[in-house]
Amino acid sequence: MIRAVLFDFGGVILSSPFDAFAEYERRVGLPVDFVRKVNSIAPDSNAWARLERNEISMDEFVPAFESEALALGHPVDGRAVLACLHGELRPQMVQAVRRCH
Secondary structure, three states: OOOOOOOOOEOOOEOOHHHHHHHHHHHHOOOOOHHHHHHHOOOOOOHHHHHHOOOOOHHHHHHHHHHHHHHOOOOOOHHHHHHHHHOOEOHHHHHHHHHHO
């Protein structure tokens, strides 16, 4: 008997944040995959990892992420990066979740 089903949210229930990062990078003239690069440096202790573990608030994330990006050579608006997480609902996946319920 199945008692639980887990779904990843970004890129499964919602459109991929990676696509949104790429659009943001194009819009502001950042190198391709720059946001992902910032998130991959010190993956266990960077601002992104600390935010995901709820060790810092979104308000604390912004200057921490911006500092990490600047250290890699480009200014980045941390609030704009957070806005990339809002994604579009994928109706097929919403229906799949409903069927599991």
